[in-house]
Amino acid sequence: MFFRLLRLILVLMLAVSAQPSFDAMAQAIGQGSAQLIVDQQKVVQDLAAKTDGLEKKVADDAEDDAALVDVRLQLEDLSRAALNSALAFRSRLADINNRIEVLGPPPAQGQPQEPAIVTNERGALAAEKAEINAVIASAQNLSIRINGLIDKIGVMRSDLFRNFLAKRYELTDALSPQAFSDAHDQFTGLYKAVSSWLIFAFKFKLQAVLAAALMALGLAAVLLVGGRRLFGRIFEPDPSIEAPSYLSRLSV
Structure with a gap:
């Protein structure tokens, strides 16, 4: 107080x-x-x-x-x-x-x-x-x-x-007869295009294709034999190495 x-x-x-x-x-x-x-x-x-x-x-x-x-x-x-x-x-x-x-x-x-x-x-x-x-x-x-x-x-x-x-799509149109018909037409067109190209290649380009293939095989054989003769003495396996590397195995 x-x-x-x-x-x-x-x-x-x-x-x-x-x-x-x-x-x-x-x-x-x-x-x-x-x-x-x-x-x-x-x-x-x-x-x-x-x-x-x-x-x-x-x-x-x-x-x-x-x-x-x-x-x-x-x-x-x-x-x-x-x-x-x-x-x-x-x-x-x-x-x-x-x-x-x-x-x-x-x-x-x-x-x-x-x-x-x-x-x-x-x-x-x-x-x-x-x-x-x-x-x-x-x-x-x-x-x-x-x-x-x-x-x-x-x-x-x-x-x-x-x-x-979770969206749902309507599959009725995708499975309709028209869709199958269109797919058949597309596959038919693709088959005709591929077959026409193959027929043309065999008729008019067969000799050129065979010549190119034989030339490629010949060059590959020359490189294989010549490479082994040229580099064979350089890359020789070493018996002392029990687990050689992957690149070493490829070069031998």
């Missing part, structure tokens, strides 16, 4: 001696905080408008996986921006909470009344804190909504992939 009265007396003395400067400082801080609240409210509104547009795009591009990926990336950027908007008040909220703790709770019933300036400041801080919390709640709700859209896109992409793997 004694310390309570002492604190009230000290607060009253400080208020009387520095009331003009304190009022000016509080007004400046309040104006700065009010401007921050207005700015962040506009930021949240802009983010909400962009989210509405992207949500409509998700519905329009439900069958386009690439478009869904692009929308998801944009939503992730919006989610981070919403969280940053909520974090913009961290410093001011810490100052408000510290100041409210310094002022202490209102006097209980039956206790001496505190100075009006203390009561007014406590009320102003509480009102400012309520406005800030409202903006933070809006930003957090928007972030939750955006994360819900991101999860929805993930489910939609999974469904698209699963439907693609």
